[in-house]
Amino acid sequence: MGDRFQVIVDLDADDGDSEPLARRVREWLVAEGVVLGERTPCVPGQALGHPPGPHWERAVTDDWDFPPSDGLAVHTRRTGFTSGADMPGAALCPWCAASVALDDAASWPTFSTAMQTWHDTGAAAVVCPACAAEVPVQDWTWDEAPLALGHLGFEFWNWPDLTDAFRARVAAFLDGHRTAYLWGKL
Ligand SMILES: [Zn+2]
Incomplete structure (x- = not known):
């Protein structure tokens, strides 16, 4: 179990x-x-x-x-x-609520690199493709697998x-x- x-x-x-x-x-x-x-x-x-x-x-x-x-x-x-092995399907911008799909080849590496940088240095941001805000990676929210x-x-x-x-x-x-x-x- x-x-x-x-x-x-x-x-x-x-x-x-x-x-x-x-x-x-x-x-x-x-x-x-x-x-x-x-x-x-x-x-x-x-x-x-x-x-x-x-x-x-x-x-x-x-x-x-x-x-x-x-x-x-x-x-x-x-x-x-994380909640286990599954990664979230989308990241949600805290400013404009845009949903950024993480299942395509471009967006997931952007987020995973930012998470690694955050882990190593304590600061990393991902620019929201919808509102152009530079959002700290830890401030994004996530669907499905939190x-x-x-x-x-x-x-x-x-x-x-x-x-x-x-x-x-x-x-x-x-x-x-x-x-x-x-x-x-x-
Ligand atoms: Zn946004």
């Missing part, structure tokens, strides 16, 4: 505040008993993560049918968060569905930053 993840991404954190914000959220999650403070090898693809705590059910919907089997990975470096570029992400592995209320409580610690919620399977 594979591993399922849910990730809450802070879209506005940067090198300067991702660590302190991560610490603030982590301390709250540990105080609530949602996860344990001591990290163990409990998340796929990462050396260490926070195992579920005694009150993990505070984070999830009531109708869960399995307890969390893995833990929480906290990412504090530039990361391209994608989020951010410096800070809280990734829960093999947990029941997180509630809207829990996600809002996490977001409330992030200084009013925009957040994205992605889920997928590996």
Whole structure:
């Protein structure tokens, strides 16, 4: 059945505040008993993560049918968060709402190069073909398979569905930053 993840991404954190914000959220999650403070090898693809705590059910919907089997990975470096192997079918301009199809030979390389540059340097823009705005690559939105570029992400592995209320409580610690919620399977 594979591993399922849910990730809450802070879209506005940067090198300067991702660590302190991560610490603030982590301390709250540990105080609530949602996860344990001591990290163990409990998340796929990462050396260490926070195992579920005694009150993990505070984070999830009531109708869960399995307890969390893995833990929480906290990412504090530039990361391209995806929903899995599928890439989005189109990028949507945040200024004019134009939809740029990503399935042709020209547009996908433009975006993927910009994402790589963002990952390496922290800044890259793609000019919107409709309104000519120079839009930072992390500000585009995506259809179908969501994608989020951010410096800070809280990734829960093999947990029941997180509630809207829990996600809002996490977001409330992030200084009013925009957040994205992605889920997928590996
Ligand atoms: Zn545009």
